[in-house]
Amino acid sequence: MNHAELSTALLDRFVRFARIGSQSDMVKADAGVFPSTESQKTMAKALVKELESLGIEVSMDENYYVIARLPASPGLEGKESFGLSAHYDTAGDAPGDNVNPLIHRSWGGTPIALPGGFTLDPAKDAELASCVGHTIVTSDGTTLLGADDKAGVAGIITMAEYLLAHREIPHGPIELMFSPDEETGHGMDRVPLAALRSKSFYTVDGGQEGELETECFNAWKAELTFTGIALHTGHARGRMVNASSMAAAFLSSLPAQESPEATDGYYGFYAPIRIEGGIESAKATLFLRDFTREGMERRIETVKTLARAIEARFNGGKVTVETAMQYLNMKEKIDAAPDILGRLERAAARSGVSTYLKPIRGGTDGSRLTELGIPAPNIFTGGHNYHSRTEWASLEQMTKMALTLIELAKEWGS
Numbered sequence: 001m002n003h004a005e006l007s008t009a010l011l012d013r014f015v016r017f018a019r020i021g022s023q024s025d026m027v028k029a030d031a032g033v034f035p036s037t038e039s040q041k042t043m044a045k046a047l048v049k050e051l052e053s054l055g056i057e058v059s060m061d062e063n064y065y066v067i068a069r070l071p072a073s074p075g076l077e078g079k080e081s082f083g084l085s086a087h088y089d090t091a092g093d094a095p096g097d098n099v100n101p102l103i104h105r106s107w108g109g110t111p112i113a114l115p116g117g118f119t120l121d122p123a124k125d126a127e128l129a130s131c132v133g134h135t136i137v138t139s140d141g142t143t144l145l146g147a148d149d150k151a152g153v154a155g156i157i158t159m160a161e162y163l164l165a166h167r168e169i170p171h172g173p174i175e176l177m178f179s180p181d182e183e184t185g186h187g188m189d190r191v192p193l194a195a196l197r198s199k200s201f202y203t204v205d206g207g208q209e210g211e212l213e214t215e216c217f218n219a220w221k222a223e224l225t226f227t228g229i230a231l232h233t234g235h236a237r238g239r240m241v242n243a244s245s246m247a248a249a250f251l252s253s254l255p256a257q258e259s260p261e262a263t264d265g266y267y268g269f270y271a272p273i274r275i276e277g278g279i280e281s282a283k284a285t286l287f288l289r290d291f292t293r294e295g296m297e298r299r300i301e302t303v304k305t306l307a308r309a310i311e312a313r314f315n316g317g318k319v320t321v322e323t324a325m326q327y328l329n330m331k332e333k334i335d336a337a338p339d340i341l342g343r344l345e346r347a348a349a350r351s352g353v354s355t356y357l358k359p360i361r362g363g364t365d366g367s368r369l370t371e372l373g374i375p376a377p378n379i380f381t382g383g384h385n386y387h388s389r390t391e392w393a394s395l396e397q398m399t400k401m402a403l404t405l406i407e408l409a410k411e412w413g414s
């Protein structure tokens, strides 16, 4: 298998996987259904079949986590094992069944009109503009493409196929994990930690070529309960305290310039997610996001201070604040094991990829894994415009991903 054959195998595998609808469902996942959809089970079974057909040892547990193992090259059995992980569900933000991938070979750089009515315009998409001459894969515009994260799934399996075809490449034991429900935030809820042999993992779930991710938000949720005093509105003067008005006043007291709509890069935010209520009682849910611990403490303190200010304004009203951690920035734990990122950067460089670190304005399976004691930075896949009908992937960038994974295997074997 040479690099051209690797590229062909990768494209074929990616397109086949993209055609298998496997959207996850946030509502069902929050209600405890796992995996949240039947279609994910179909996808998981297809992955088991694919890995078996390549002669790779694979198992699937009752929660549909698929774990495969590549044994070490002869003589390297004692090398430390490392893992690669990708999620096989796709996002619920755009239609995801009956995906019809379209392949635009040697794309010339003109806008790509999708039959479903959407256009990919390089004038409005700098990452697309950087891919003139590439083979671009899109959906037909009626669905998302599912490069998030089937590009990662296909890349990992194609790396394994390549290593099997090139037994002369020395590597240690490698663990491959394919998991459900990343998009619902429940991807690592039932991860079979005891079954994993690797103390270091990489998630293969990023975007633009070269992009590596080692830090994400610290995430907290704040639940506020506003309690008022209900009275007939006809004789409420001076006596009624309206909980809905309290909630509205609280939300409008949040700094507008620290909202998701107004921030990017390393800036955190307060995001009202849900509000409901009546006169006697109202509830508001906020997401708090910040890259630093001190920043997060400040945000929690701010929410409590603003809540007390609302109590002072609405005489007789009460506000309670409950906060809960959702996930943590993985940076501290990844920085504590610099070898994991170091090996990745060397592997990428040897594949001709210039890397850069980018903060994730969200959480990943990798941040959850890191919290559970397995540091897991994130690697680019070559997919773009995730969660939309204009999602696309560059075959050249996907190939660079697979080559980086092959070099990573060599790194861990050396």
Ligand SMILES: [Zn+2]
Pocket: 087, 148, 149, 182, 205
């Ligand atoms: Zn993803």
